[in-house]
Amino acid sequence: MAVIGSGAAAMAAALKSVEQGARVTLIERGTIGGTCVNIGCVPSKIMIRAAHIAHVRRESPFDGGMPPIAPTIVRERLLAQQQARVDELRDAKYASILDGNPAITVLHGEARFEDDQRLVVRLNNGGEHIVAFDRCLVATGASPAVPPIPGLKTSPYWTSTEALASDIIPERLAVIGASVVALELAQAFARLGSKVTILARNTLLFREDPTIGETITSAFRAEGIEVLEHTVASQVVHRGGEFVLTTEHDSVVADKLLVATGRTPNTRRLALDAAGIAVDAQGAIVIDNGMRTSSPHIYAAGDCTDQPQFVYVAAAAGTRAAINMTGDDAALDLSAMPAVVFTDPQVATVGYSETEAHHDGIETDTRTLTLDNVPRALANFDTRGFIKLVAEAGSGRLIGVQAVAPAAGELIQTAALAIHKRMTVQELADLLFPYLTMVEGLKLAAQTFNKDVKQLSCCAG
Structure with missing residues (x-):
């Protein structure tokens, strides 16, 4: 196996391929670990958490009994703390695993296709290396897109x-x-x-x-x-x-x-044409639900493809690609894929929105529960947001959930499981949920299909 990249999709594929009995050559042109651990999910969530702490020290619903104190922000110290955790996770979850696996050879350089069975790797320390493969996975990720605004590219803007x-x-x-x-x-x-x-x-x-x-x-x-x-x-x-x-x-x-x-797939320097690999108008590699490209024996996964750009989708795709590259058959089902935006309040979604369902010809029955009906939100004195359930009309089957709440990311997986198991809103309403949790809002939202929850006692079943 040849694996181009070292992020979530690449690592999952490399490790699964080894488990399946293959030998892997992994090629990385930059820092081991890809976007998520180095410059994406991990550092951003650390920064967001630090910012949240600063915010609640400055302002909270309990200021009347706990007078706020404006924090002093020492950004360079926060940055050092953030980078130390990034370095720790990159070593533990990527670099040390690769170093300790004799079935994986790591080449530091930039790969391009010579044809549909060979890669040319321009090594970072000089020279070129030819990698012949039986199967290849492209997992090169994506980079920040820059819009064509006059004057932008010559300015010192940030991505x-x-x-x-x-x-x-x-x-x-x-x-x-x-x-x-x-x-x-x-x-x-x-x-x-x-x-x-x-x-x-x-x-x-x-x-x-x-x-x-x-x-x-x-x-x-x-x-x-x-x-x-x-x-x-x-x-x-x-x-x-x-x-x-x-x-x-x-x-x-x-x-x-x-x-x-937005982000642009890192595909333009791979010479994909030489291997007969098709891309869409944005340069993303087109794949099927088994991660197969248009070229036999070449697969792709993660942000360089036309799949949703989430690290857990990339990892799942990498694992399934490795299974398929070693002779079995696995598909990636994204019908109950949860997504979270880590703002405050958070945004979390799974399945169909009302508009998407109508676009696909599905008649819907929906309910929206504002957070002033959720006991946890009332106890927090923070009722910003809502939970919306989208059900299939007639059957009552839950097909989508959208939530805006301070802990929306923590409740959305319950919704994903309910959709995956094809539960009805009534079945969701009948389940036991712990009182004074935000996820109880799912039960309350489900109860609104048949009840006025304002007329229920605080933890009515």
Whole structure:
């Protein structure tokens, strides 16, 4: 096996291939571990957690009896703590595993296809190496996309990579983008002390149920984050140490500019044509649900493909690709794939939204429960958000859940299991849920299909 990359998909595939009896050559051009552990999930969630702590020290629903104290932010120390944990996890979960596995050979260099059975690797320390393979997995990930705004590329803008590695908290931060990365980092920087302005081409999280974007926009504005909807920067100028962004409405001035407008698959330097591998208009490798590309014996997984860009999807795809490369047959089912946006409140979804169901010709019955009906939220004095259940009309089968809540990411897996097991909303309503947990909101939302939950006692079954 040849595996190009060393992130979640690549590691899962390499380890499973070895388990299946194969020998693996793993090729990595940069840092072992890929995006998630190095410059994505891990450092961003550490920063978001630190920002949350700063926020609750400054402001909480209990300020009346516990007067707040504005925190002092020593960014360089937070950054050192963040990087130390990144280094620790990269070594424990990637580097040391590769070093300790004699069936895996690691080449440090950049691979390109010579044909559909050979790779040419330009080694980082000089020279080239030919790798002939029986099967190959492409798992090269993705990089931040940069929109074609005049003046942007010649300015010292940030992507998420630079933002997470910065040892400063800018006084004024402009953010171009309206999806996951843009919103997570915008709120984190705001809570650490930046005055943040978000420029959204449409609305926040516009691909989701509209109520999600409306709720997050309201929460952000309540924290002092300026959200400019339907706003596009037509020009970027950097002069005198500050950015000036021209829009159709007005100018936005900032000390730093974060561009978070999506990610582009890392496929353009692989010479995929030489191996007969098809890509879509965005350069993503087209695969089937067994991770097979258009070229026999070559598979792909993770963010370089047309699959959803989540690290757990990449890992699952890598494992299944390895099973298929070694002669068995495994598919990746994404029908109950949970997704979380780590804002506060969090956004969590699984299955169909109401709009998506209608697009696929499914008639729906839906209920939305606001968090002022959830005892945990009332006890927290934080009722921002809602839980929405989407059921198939007639059968009552649960087919989708959208939640905005401070702990939405912790409840969504229960919803995913319910959808996976084809449960009805009545079956969900009949289950036992522990009282004073946020996940109890799922039960209460399910009960609203047949009851007025405002008329129930606090933990009525």
